[in-house]
Amino acid sequence: MTRKASRPARLLRRRAAAVALGAVVVTSVPGAGATAETQKVDARLDYVCSFPSGEQPVTVAVTARLPAEAAVSQEIEPSDVATSVELPQAAVDELRSLGAATATPASALSIDLTQGAEKATTAWHGTGQPVPLPQTGPLSLGTSGDVAALSSGTPGDLALTATTIDLDLTLLTDQGTPANTPSLSVSCTPKPGDPGSGHLATVRVTADASASPSGPPDSPGATPSASPGGDSARPAGPEPAAPKPAAPRKATAPPCHKNAADTLPLVAYITGLSNVTKLGGASLIPVSCSQINQGPSSLKPRPDGLHLLQHSTGRLFNGGAPRSVPGTSTFLTFGFTPTTARMVLEQTGPLTIDSDLNLTKGTGVTDLRVPLVLRVYDVRVNGTPLDVGPDCRTRGSLYSKDPDPAQDTQDHLHLQGTVTRQPNGVYAGYTLTTGGVLTSTLTIPPFTGCGVGEDLDKLLTASISGPDNFTKQVQGQVCAPDTVPRVPTECTEDGRPVVVPEPQR
Amino acid sequence: MKSPLRKTALVVAAAGAALGLAAAPSSAASTNWAVGPGSPETVTATTGHASLGVNGIDMTCTYADAEAVLASATGNPAKIGTINSANFGRTGEPCTSILGNVTATTTMPWTLWAYGDYDPATGTTPGYIDNIKARVSVATCAFDVTGTAHGNYKNGGAGTAGKLTIHATATELTVANPTSGCSGLVAAGDHPTFDAVYDVVVKGTSNGATVVGS
Structure with a gap:
């Protein structure tokens, strides 16, 4: 499963709640053990x-x-x-x-x-x-x-x-x-x-005062972390602290501020659906925040036109850690047994975004590469908890075929987006800044660390792991929080993205 | 500024003083610019295609508009209008480039000038826009564009919009104050191009405004 870009939604949207896909119902429910009255x-x-x-x-x-x-x-x-x-x-x-x-x-x-x-x-x-x-x-x-x-x-x-x-x-x-x-x-x-x-x-x-910025992500097995870690993990200086509720986002998207260490900071929301082919259904990655450091650009004349090359890096950042927002997926295992699982994608290495834009022809290609480990917890089969333990995860990153043979190392996801100039001069497709849709076909590696007392690795691997899982990610328009004057269709007053994308089938 | 009545040879536009009336108005610099139907006249301009280009990167707007007040004037060049607002793109229809959506924030007013020879056969006035100031941004790259842009205005009439054609010459617009996000793309001192054809009507009507030089 991966993050990618999509045609930006111009309207603010709520986080998708129920997405029906054949026999699968995808919902967002609080994790087990929620003790709030x-x-x-x-x-x-x-x-x-x-x-x-x-x-x-x-x-x-x-x-x-x-x-x-x-x-x-x-x-x-x-x-x-x-x-x-x-x-x-x-x-x-x-x-x-x-x-x-x-x-x-x-x-x-x-x-x-x-x-x-x-x-x-x-x-x-x-x-x-x-x-x-x-x-x-x-x-x-x-x-x-x-x-x-x-x-x-x-x-x-x-x-x-x-x-x-x-x-x-x-x-x-x-x-x-x-x-x-x-x-x-x-x-x-x-x-x-x-x-x-x-x-x-x-x-x-x-406000959750106990947020630990560098703690383990969302301790599996317990209530998913509710800490606004994304905000409190930043250094105390640059950003206004919580006390003044400066233009809070619409009440359905997670916080998304720039990475204070970035030199050319961008922020964007991403969401999407990934098929889990073996279970005949799809998993929703809830709207998650990503922070991107826009890299340097260079113009290179080539025989087929003037190329603009750009290399950027970034990370998912939610709950104070480089990961997606946890989501819950529901599948009908064995074709009829409702099984829910809490899932989160953890970024385990650099996220790189390489753009090669042919200015003469008006076409461009952007390659995004990121290693993401899938972690599963809070599994319930027909309502009964199946204790997979706190460390049940794929043995390595989800991966897809990389078009560059030198980088086809089966240890990261690769997604690609393209942009083309239309006859009327308007550009359509995916760009790093406008966002857009990206698709890929990925392999889910075998699971490890699953089960308490009994080894559930084989069960999860047999049920979930394997190739040919189609994913479609949607990235919203970026906000460049340091740009003045502020662009109101892109950035809120406190530097968060305005556009909240919706997943697409 | 009129000289004594004396038939003279051709005069050159824009640069210098008006040299007087010629027998054939089309071959002498106009010094009277009459705005119609009334003066002053508030006009609105819209276009379905405006583009700014710099260093091979083109930025296209499928919508742009402006509003100005035109008034008769004398001189050559003569200030015949004040442009009070200019917008590039609109909600749901931003200007785009291969790098992403482009936002242009304009600092007004700009001024509209007539110069040279009015052509009565086509009803066309050469002109230029002065005092242009805009800040253009795409994600982390933002830069100022200042200067002038030459073009011409062809009269409309009842039910027909006038046409303002703008085609900036090679060096009349200049980039300044680029952010670090522009590094490698746009630098201070670069000269963007700008092209657009606007439909100009008297505000609230579909009748073109007119400028007649004499």
Whole structure:
């Protein structure tokens, strides 16, 4: 699995929560052993919904579980999220007039996330079972579903407030065939009134003072590190410290500041999906921070044009260590047994980025090379923990074929991106600075160090290791934090990337 | 600045004093520049293609715009306009280069000058933009561009935009204050090229502004 670049997303996006790939469901869930106390959300909210016949009052009940407290950049995962929408008799009669005997609901509840002056939005989606319409009386439609994890880069109270809810109703006759009006989309807004209504929960986000900058990454087997190590690992001088919450990122991407040791610093977010061919599914690498030191450029005339060559170095940097953000993957092992595992990619050597851009022709190639070891922990088979121990990892780096025979040493990943000038003069494809998509096919080496008491190396190796694993990484537009004036589409006020990429199939 | 009425031979544009009226206006330096339809007139300019090039690295914008106030003037050259804003690229459509997206931050105002001979057959005025100041950046490489850019303006009319064609000459734009990220790419003293053709209309209309020299 590797990091790479992609066409930059220009809009801010939430971290992808649920990505379905065939038989695999990829989610982000907190690691086992999370001991934070939880709070129960139980809100009954009054809404006004726009039905074809006009506005109808509707009551919406929202229930969920959330941690009461979380550390900066720790994942906050709402669980057991359910909504129940109660339609009055007049609305039920209207559905019946459309030919319906049952209604199957799907809902999208918009949530405002507020922390101090900062605001972001997310949506809780749910689906439900078909419900027969009663002859008289109101109708209760329940939905539930997995929702995106949140996190915040700043300490403070993070408030969740429900705003609009959109309902999609699939209408069926009593024969189970589509009704005259087969589906109805209804938009609902909170009934004007008490401005405090809609409040669901407040999560206390605390700064983790115990972050150890050079400690081992995210001790496997325990709660994944919640330390904002990425920030506290920097020298005390150059960056403003946490106390002033200077323009925190939207509440769903990890912190990403420049490496103070870099001479020409760039930062960018990366994310992506990697197939695990043997398990017939894919693993999500959550949006992770990378720090790049842009290298020197040189112009070289060659027979086929004037070439611009650039050599840069960099590292992944998350939780105070050169690694990705840990992610959880779910697979159906043996075709039907749900197995979840917490995974993290650790960079074990230099990350190099070499660009060769032909200015005359308007084409360019960028080669990225990085050694990454895959570490696995918190494995659960059908909900039951399988103790792989704290040091279960691949014997060496994931690797792919390197096009340079002298560098084809099977000890690092190689990904390549290309850029081309379009007829209208616009450049399209991957560049180090715009980001873009990079793909590669990699081999997962055998596992070592797995199991406590019993040797699970063979089990993991048999289940996971092997060749032909296709990966597609997406890198967002870089921010060059030292460039003045600041480019607002690229850098936030405190020098973090604006663009948060989304993984692509 | 007009000389006494005396038919003279051809005069040379831009450099010197106006030498008076000629029998055929197209063969004498114009000294009266009349802006229309009114004066002063606020105009907006847009283009779907503007490009800056330096050392073989081209930066292309598929959108650029500007706003100026034109006013009749006399002289040769004569200042016929003040450009108050110039934007290169827009949200979702940045200028691009092989190195990445390019941002240009402009310091205004710039000035617009007419000079030389107005050509009544085509309604074209030679001109140049002066006081150009912009900071161009791609990731860690940022540099100032200052100077002038020559071109010409062809009149529009009712429902037809005027055309401002800019083609900077070899040395009239100059790079200064490059950051260390430009090392190996762009150096102080380099001379970028700049090319663009803008559609110019009276602000809020689709009618071209006119400049007529006489």
